[in-house]
Amino acid sequence: MKKTLALIQMNVVAGDVEHNYKHVVELLDEAMQSNPDIIVLPETWNTGFHPSEDLPNLADPDGERTKALFSTYAKDHNVNIVAGSVSVLKHDQVFNTSYAFNREGRVVGEYSKMHGFTPAKEDKYFAGGTHVGHFELDGIPCSTVICYDIRFPEVVRMAALPGTELLFVPAQWPTMRLRHWQVLNEVRAIENQLFLCAVNGCGAVGRVQSTGHSALFDPWGTNLLEMDTTEGVGIVEIDLSTVEDIRNKINIFRDRKPELYTL
Numbered sequence: 001m002k003k004t005l006a007l008i009q010m011n012v013v014a015g016d017v018e019h020n021y022k023h024v025v026e027l028l029d030e031a032m033q034s035n036p037d038i039i040v041l042p043e044t045w046n047t048g049f050h051p052s053e054d055l056p057n058l059a060d061p062d063g064e065r066t067k068a069l070f071s072t073y074a075k076d077h078n079v080n081i082v083a084g085s086v087s088v089l090k091h092d093q094v095f096n097t098s099y100a101f102n103r104e105g106r107v108v109g110e111y112s113k114m115h116g117f118t119p120a121k122e123d124k125y126f127a128g129g130t131h132v133g134h135f136e137l138d139g140i141p142c143s144t145v146i147c148y149d150i151r152f153p154e155v156v157r158m159a160a161l162p163g164t165e166l167l168f169v170p171a172q173w174p175t176m177r178l179r180h181w182q183v184l185n186e187v188r189a190i191e192n193q194l195f196l197c198a199v200n201g202c203g204a205v206g207r208v209q210s211t212g213h214s215a216l217f218d219p220w221g222t223n224l225l226e227m228d229t230t231e232g233v234g235i236v237e238i239d240l241s242t243v244e245d246i247r248n249k250i251n252i253f254r255d256r257k258p259e260l261y262t263l
């Protein structure tokens with residue numbers, strides 16, 4: 001099964017929610033010109049990542065605005081959308097939440113980032129999610145982790161375990177750790193034998209620059225797409241039969257010994 005993915009590397013304007021909701025539709029329209037099967041967005045594209053005291057006022061209450069926008073867009077355009085992540089206000093707490101929409105416009109996936117990036121005080125401003133989620137898009141088993149989560153092999157393995165073939169990693173990853181971004185994404189694809197679609201933001205927030213370099217790795221670790229540092233839409237085709245191919249040749253999911261992995 002072959003699928004075309006559109007990676008939207010968006011320049012998010014921190015704190016300008018109205019601009020970001022308007023601009024995201026322009027980028028969706030640009031992505032649709034390539035007739036993709038799945039569109040993917042970066043992390044916290046509604047508010048920007050760098051947290052401030054204003055975050056609860058900027059966050060989307062219960063994700064309603066985001067869900068309404070993407071449900072309608074996905075259904076009207078017959079496309080699956082992994083809507084990156086957005087800042088969502090739930091019961092007086094803000095979560096960094098990713099929603100996935102199928103072609104019918106149904107919310108099929110919801111995941112809130114588990115690991116707040118403590119160097120940026122994300123854990124102070126955002127509440128953490130407690131479990132990974134799994135969903136299907138066009139019959140493909142999928143899962144999502146968000147940015148800093150990729151540093152935690154345990155959570156990515158949990159995301160991979162139920163047969164996940166396509167993992168999404170929306171992010172706002174800075175230039176100063178570009179090499180970590182590239183290596184971690186490649187390694188997580190190899191060690192979990194899945195396609196990994198990593199979509200970063202771009203542009204500056206204060207002194208911190210999101211580095212772009214959105215990328216697609218296949219289960220062998222082959223880099224099928226790497227974008228530059230500027231805003232745009234990256235298009236890539238994946239062949240899902242590669243997952244079965246590698247798992248037949250080197251079956252790590254059969255060979256692993258979780259009963260021995262205790263201290």
Ligand SMILES: NC(=O)CCC(=O)C(=O)O
Nearest residue numbers: 117147148172173174177
């Ligand atoms: N948005 C983030 O989670 C940033 C993570 C990061 O910069 C890092 O892990 O390094």
